[in-house]
Amino acid sequence: MNNSPIDIPNAPTWLDRLGNWNPQLLREIRGRLKRRNLIVAVSVSLLFQVLLLLFYSQRLPVNDCYIQPGGFGCATSWTEWWREQFRFLAWVEPFLLFLTGIYSIVADLSLEDYKGTLNFIRISPRSSVSILLGKVMGVPLLAYISLGLIIPYHLVTAIKGDVAIAFMLSFYIMLIGTAFLLFSASLLIALLSGWQAKFGGQVSAGALLFAFISFIWISPAFMWWNSITTWSAYSEFLYGRAIAPITAEWWYLPISNNIWAAHGFNIGNLLVFNLAIWRILERRFHNPTATIASKGQSYVITAYLEILMLGFCVQSWVNQSDANEFELQLIMLLLLYIANSLIFLSAIAALTPPRQALLDWVRFGALSTTEEHPSGWLYILRDLIWSDKSPAPVAILLNLLFTHLPILIWVNSWKNPSAQAKALIVIASFVLTSLLISLINQLIMFLKTRNPSAWSTGAILGLIVLPSLTMLSLSISPDRYGSVWLFFGYPWAILTNIKQIDLIAGFSAQISVIIALSLQFVHRLQRANNMAK
Structure with missing residues (x-):
């Protein structure tokens, strides 16, 4: 044993x-x-x-405290x-x-x-x-x-x-x-x-x-x-x-005077933001070549951010019968405009697929005509809305619609028709300018270049900064050439002296360029599809 x-x-x-x-x-x-x-x-x-x-x-704090000249006391x-x-x-x-x-x-x-x-x-x-x-x-x-x-x-x-x-x-x-x-x-x-x-x-x-x-x-x-x-x-x-305390409300919820509401609001937003970031991290970590966020995620994120920001524009202490308050509303809209500009520039960068992804979508997505993939406009539209490899402008347009619907409802609650008209001009200009930038970005990303991201970043920054500097240096004032300022996405420059002819000319020019860029992009996709056959 x-x-x-x-x-x-x-x-x-x-x-x-x-x-x-x-x-x-x-x-x-x-x-x-x-x-x-x-x-x-x-x-x-x-x-x-x-x-x-x-x-x-x-x-x-002693009785014989020795205080030197210039000391601490x-x-x-x-x-x-x-x-x-x-x-x-x-x-x-x-x-x-x-x-x-x-x-x-x-x-x-x-x-x-x-x-x-x-x-x-x-x-x-x-x-x-x-x-x-x-x-x-x-x-x-x-x-x-x-x-x-x-x-x-x-x-x-x-x-x-x-x-x-x-x-x-x-x-x-x-x-x-x-x-x-x-x-x-x-x-x-x-x-x-x-x-x-x-x-x-x-x-x-x-x-x-x-x-x-x-x-x-x-x-x-x-x-x-x-x-x-x-x-x-x-x-x-x-x-x-x-x-x-400063009076701060969010959709009439007093988050600065109510300690429990403040804690709930801040902790809740921390949880939401952490969840959003970790969803993106999960997506990006194992697939570095994928777009930063999926189109479905972008709809939820942008809509949530818009509701979050717009909630601070709705304050119970704003008396809309006072003319001074309309200036305050326009200031809030300006701040919202700046925040939305950052959000949508980020969304355009996050949703725009690179050239190879677009080629894969052309060959194997809704544009392909094989028996394994159904064809037709409905399937193409579905891919444009949901597929991460499809072009981004349609998703950007949907994001613009989702985010600006609550803004339109807020503006409609104003009682001053003049302020409402100015706000609608700003909103229309922002939507068209964002869509225009999205198309330009997508066209550049589809080019056969060594570093399309750098070219796209430089082109967009140039479109944002250079027109205003050029017009100011050439003394092209908004009062005389309001349509030019509106075309390049500066609606705030013409709000003090709005002319109907400037609105028609500026918006018509933007829509014409959007149509031309869309047709050019469709032509390139069709050519890539024909080459893939």
């Missing part, structure tokens, strides 16, 4: 369990959690806290002394987290793409969500550790400073939710940009650019927006004094 002891396998360690759950996260931890890196991260965090404590030690009480440190940390943490997180994620993913290791990650049997989630959780690991060590200090200052625990909870919920959104967007930017292969792998410069944008724009916007909405009742903890 064999009495030899039975080998009992060792229990799995936490690293083994973590690796089974997300191998990419384990890869990032092993690659970054080196002893030297960990010592640096911990040392920087502790040094920052020590320096902060030393700085505020000069403001101790003393706090009025111990509670205020602790609250000042809490306030400083509350303002610094978002800047540090967003800056370091965005830089590290963009630099890491872009570097992997440049070296070619990203292709090996793509063929992993794991889902794209698991891989990219491991990137979000693992790449900024050292930043998480450094800021995590500051949280106990922040919590102590909150307790000693009599800061409401509800505010602390809200602060970190909004901080984590926004950070996850920004880091997810950083993944998308790194996957979409492609500049690292074109500029010799200068990934650090690009990562620094995105991080700098987050530092000077996104982080202040995060603090400002939450200060007037989510944390409006806690302004004393952020600014040292109570600040009267």
Whole structure:
């Protein structure tokens, strides 16, 4: 009888369990959690806290406080002394987290793409969500550790400073939710940009650019927006004094005066935006040559963004019987116009397929005449609406219709006929100009050029900027040549002096060019179809 002891396998360690759950996260931890890196991260965090404590030690609220000329003075009480440190940390943490997180994620993913290791990650049997989630959780690991060590200090200052625990909870919920959104967007930017292969792998410069944008724009916007909405009742903890809340409504919902409505609105939008970005990430990660978003996704995203933005234009305090309020409505429409311009330029870039995809659609899509594929205008129209390889202008037109229907309803509620007429001119000009840009972009992307994206970007930027500069330099004033300004998509320049002949001439010229470009594009598709037979 064999009495030899039975080998009992060792229990799995936490690293083994973590690796089974997300191998990419384990890869990032092993690659970054080196002893030297960990010592640096911990040392920087502790040094920052020590320096902060030393700085505020000069403001101790003692009776024999020594105030030097130009010094810092003393706090009025111990509670205020602790609250000042809490306030400083509350303002610094978002800047540090967003800056370091965005830089590290963009630099890491872009570097992997440049070296070619990203292709090996793509063929992993794991889902794209698991891989990219491991990137979000693992790449900024050292930043998480450094800021995590500051949280106990922040919590102590909150307790000693009599800061409401509800505010602390809200602060970190909004901080984590926004950070996850920004880091997810950083993944998308790194996957979409492609500049690292074109500029010799200068990934650090690009990562620094995105991080700098987050530092000077996104982080202040995060603090400002939450200060007037989510944390409006806690302004004393952020600014040292109570600040009267700004009246902000969304479809008459008081998101600046109602703390629960504000939290629900902000958290709900964070969830929606994260879901949209991760759907695009799933689509793009394993298929880098596909369009950024599907046509179906674009209809939902643009409609949602339009309803979201338009909700801020509907305010209960706007008294439409006052003539001054009509100017306010036009200002809101101008802001909406600018936002829509950015949205639709992004939509045009996201939905326009490259030349090879169009050729595949011509050969194997609704235009093909094989027995395996039904033919006819209905099938072609279906492909134009839903197929990702089909031309983009029809989908752009549908997006324009979906987004501008609520705007037309809003404009129809105005009581001033003059303001309504001006708004309709702006809307019509925006729709025609967007469709014109979409056709030009699609024609350029169908050309046999080495880098059609660069040509398309340059052409569109030239169409947006150069006409106005040229007309101004040649003294072509909107008062005398309103139709020319309207043709190039500048309706705001003619609103002060509207002439019917200018409207007819400008819109007729735009429609004529749209028809001509459409016929030219159809001709090229037919020629490609004939060559494929």
